[in-house]
Amino acid sequence: MIKSVKILTNSLSVKFKDGTLENYPNIWLRDHAKDEKNWDRRSNQRKTNTASLDLDIKIKQVKLKNEGQNVEILWPDSISAVTYSSKYLFKHVLKNNNKQFKLSLWKKHQIKEDIFLSYQDIIKDIGFKIFLKKIYKFGFCVINNCETKLEAVEIIANKIGYVRQSIFGGLWEFESNQDMADSAYTQEELKPHTDATYSYDAPGLQLLLCCDYKAKGGESILVDGFKIAQTIKKKDKELFNLLSSIQVPGKYTGDGVILEAKRPIFKLDNNELIQVSFNNYDRTEFRLNELQTHRFYEAIKKFDNLVNKSEFQWRHILKPGQLLIFNNWRILHGRGSFFGKRKMAGCYINMEDFVSACRVNGIN
Ligand SMILES: [Fe+2]
Incomplete structure (x- = not known):
């Protein structure tokens, strides 16, 4: 809710009832006018030709409405005022961390029984939200009581987004087989x-369903890469900087393709960790100067030591019907x-489809 607004030379100063004070540049507000003239409600697309707007546009008039729920702005190039909700403006406070749900970075002992959900629950709407929230917060969960066939993987994947096609196909099944090229x-x-x-x-997501298990061992090992990053950042800033700056290439050769990409082990966006990317099996050649080369191998050693410590590893043997x-x-x-x-059977889902499913369900 907005307490007060004040027109400044090139911006609007907005004071929210919680004390937050924010300035919105006029050109930004004008560009984000979402009235009928400027915004297509059917396609949710901008109609305004941004490039033709006056960069020094001034606000003609501003009014607070509905006890601070909305603010109405009259622009010199429009006949009627444009409404902006306080919710919308608050969402776009520059330094706001509007993430509704926080991530729970974990070590092994912090993972409890509630990481297991049942298939019957997650296919219902309420259970599905709990399921998504669990993946969002902890980075994983296990679904019990799935049918031990590919279709169960497909049903779950299609509830979130869709099955991603890759060099391994879409949905896959595998048993241990020494002839296959991949280390899995x-x-x-x-x-x-x-x-x-x-x-x-x-x-973005990987689904792994156990269809048959007549074996000893073979436990799934999970490590929270974000927890590892947090731990390294606290203890050894130099190591963290190294792991978040050196671009490490990965390569897949086989099945008629040569795929190659590179990114740092800790990929940051505006100083926020967005991706952990580490695969020693798939790393390919790259050169750094001698000093950096030494530092890189030292960093790999420290990183690998940490991820292989039992306190960071959640281990669980998947039984038939567990995904x-x-x-x-x-x-x-x-x-x-x-x-x-x-x-095992499984598939991948794109990250953007998982994030979309979270947004649609109010989790972000
Ligand atoms: Fe893998």
Whole structure:
């Protein structure tokens, strides 16, 4: 709610009832006019030709409406006033962290039984929101009581977004098979990593359903990469800066493709960590000067030491009917070595579709 507004030379000063004070440049407000003349409500697209606006546009008149719920602005190039809601303006306070739900960065002991949900619950609307919120907060969850077939993976994927096509196809099934080119098909222990460091747009979510398990070992290993980043940032700022600045390339060669992409292990956007990207199996050649090379390998050693500490690793043997779903931009995953038969099915979902599902359900 808005307490008061004041017209300044080139901006509008808005004081909110919680004490927040913000200046909105006139040109920004004019560009974001969402009345019938300037905004297409059917397509949710701008009608205004921004380039033709007067950069020094002045506010002709401003009025507070509905006890501060809205503000009405009359612009010199319009006949009728344009309404801006206090909610809209507050959402766009420059330094506002409007994230409604905070992430819960975790170590192993902080993961409780409530990380397990049931298939029957998550296919209902209320349960589905809880399910999304769980993935959003913790970066993963496990769904019990799924049917042990590909269709169960597809149903869940389609509730969030859609199955992503990749070099592995869309939906996939696999058993341990020494002939396959990718390291995921061996029975050796797979150390924590993120998938597709060779892709410009790494998969957002990965779904892994256990269809059959007549084996020993093979536990899923999850590590909260954001917790690792937070821990490193607190203890060793130089190491954090290194891991967030050196562009590390990943490469996939096989199946008729050569995919390659690069990004830092900790990818930042405006100083905010947005992605953890680490796959020692897929890293390809790149050169740095001698000093930086040494620092890089030292950083890899420290990072790897941390992600392989048991306090950071949540381990769980997936049983038939259990589906693990995790955020591949945050959670490093691995798998313990095993003997016997283990059949899995799964797929990827794009990050933007997961984020969209969260927004649609009021989680962001
Ligand atoms: Fe993987």
